Amino acid sequence: MEIGGLLLYLMALVTMGGIYAVMALGLNLNWGMTGLFNVGIAGFFAVGAYTSALLTTPPMLARSGADVGGLGLPIPLGWIVAPLLAAAVAWVVGRICLRLRSDYLAIATIGIAEILRLVALNEQKLTGGPFGIKSIPRPFETMDRPWGEIALMALVALLVFATYLFMERARNSPWGRVMRAIRDNETAAGAMGKDVEAFRLQAFVIGSAFMGLGGALTAHYLKVLTPEASEPLYATFLVWVMLIVGGSGNNKGAVLGAVLIWLLWTASELVTGALPTEWGVRIAYVKMFLVGLLLVVVLQVFPQGLLPERPPKLAGEAAPR
Template identity: 40%
Template sequence: MATNRQAASSSSRWRAPVLFAVLAVLFVLEGTVRNSMFSGSWNTSLAILNMGLISAITALGVNMQWGYAGLFNVGVVGFLAMGALAPVLVSLPPVEGAWAAGGTRLMGALLVGLGTLAMAKLAWTRTRSGIATTAVLIAGFVAYRWLFDPAVVAIEANNPARHGNIGGLGLPVLLSWAVGGLFAAAAAWAIGKVALGLRSDYLAIATLGIGEIIVAVMKNENWLARGVMNITSIPRPVAQEVDLQNNPDFVEFASSWGFAAAEASGIWVKLSYMSLFLVVLLAIILLAELALKSPWGRMMRAIRDNETAAEAMGKDVTRRHLQVFILGSAVIGVAGAMMVTLDGLLAPTSYNPLRYTFLIWVMVIVGGSGNNWGAVLGAVTIWFLWIKAEVWGPALFALLTAPLPDSAFKSHLLDSAPHMRFIAMGLVLLLVLRFAPRGLLPEK
């Protein structure tokens, strides 16, 4: 018995390093080997890795909610979008004339909007009268629209070809990552307060809804972030490739390693991003692990494992759930801010729930529910597969259909091959659920 247990624990001690090493080998192959499966370009390899790291942070946020408290959040895309607004509102340079056009009025409108909700809540708790509450809501809504509509028209009329948005504060972009977390946390507080306070949770449907709404707001409120016209000039926390290429020292340094300046500058920039992301990722893991080992974390696990008993012992389950929901969402928000910083672009139409909510869920489940390192491993692995499946799918189809004569059917198959990655991801999730339901790195 004792030897058995030891064997099990030693195999699990090596499991994580081995799996991470395998993953690292994949990235090295991507960077060095050029064939039908790998690109042989360090730029591609690092680009995948950087987005994988951001996915890993997102997955960590989801894993806090799911792994620590068992909360099923299907509005990840919304919290990412919430965070994505931060770089736009914090670090973009101010837009000339925007604040003068309607900034104050807009702030007033938003305050009135929030005030109305607070008043309505107050009216309901004090009087329990539906009529009074409705009256407050209607009056507040009218006042809000009276303030809001002209302000928006004025702001959007301000240099619409280039701006038409409220603009940012011109603060450092790294600061906006933290603000992104705060934005997402605020949204999570509002939604969690409602959905977690009910007799049983309705969190899944509530988060699904809030996710759609946040993305809709981002698409349609042009004053906020230019809507579908996109924001393209988000400041970068790292050097520009062009500057590096023009720097003779750097060109010399690159050629000493045998790289052309253009390629080397791309690699340098991506490595800089990677270091920043790794710092954030490791800090979050450290904090998460410390929290989990603290009395607070022990209580969270106790609540998750036996809610009834925890409740009987006087633990406020709803409150704890709300806390962890807000914390997890804040982490997702940070990831959202990092993502637009990496892209240098905010394109609301790309916020698709399949990619930004459900793919993250595949990462968490594949990695191992409740295990932070598992979430990281799952996220980077799944992201790698997701990107490469788009290449491997057509390659595989080309191979399979090679003996077929040219026909409409064959070209249809070849055209649809990139969509195979959806099927592949679904199969990965189903296979993991079936054969290793606790994930690649199970919770201890």
């Protein structure tokens, strides 16, 4: 491969890996910090992706079976509304399930993700059904190659950094301390007078908002959005593997895991591209198998991941008196 192509490939890798990092950071707030078992990432992803796509796509271009089409609004507006709507859905789900044990949250989140996928598939007038939405605007796409790609990559990197700072701030704050307390000993946290259910709901809603943002970013980056994009394997379980491999509870780990797993995931495509088509199809199943195997094996062999969680220093430790 010549050098220009390789650079474009690397930029695509960083851009998509960065989008996954935003989602992995959101999941880290859910699972790593608060212990909420969210397996409906695909659902919040879909809410964000379709919201932003429908808001920003020009009315005429979106049509591929869709009657409603886009509203042609500016992209930043889509990126603001998408996480807000994902948060609203999470709020409803959280209100119903967070008072019960985590297994119920798992059932409910996977349920809402499946329902939303059905909506995307069935409501042709709104979502374009199985054909999806086309010609979603990509930021900086009017710029010359490779400047448009570079600008988008920089923007995503900036968003990852901002998300990371936000999550670190949350982790080091008194709020983050309450979250860890709830995760590690719910009864004790409750006995200290903390409203466990309210805190959990906050963590669940905020984390899910970032998954919605991830969906919006993906839709604009890929320019097409079909129900397949919110297939649980790509949108839910890949993010889980990223967080667990990187190290749940550690924000740096979430980012590292996202980039590393995405690198491995796409690098295998370079190999399969050289093989006959029939083999390529089979390799996709092998990859799916490996995602499952990683989930089981990593949890058994090194449950802390590459970067284990480190509790932040307490104020008393930093300045002993």
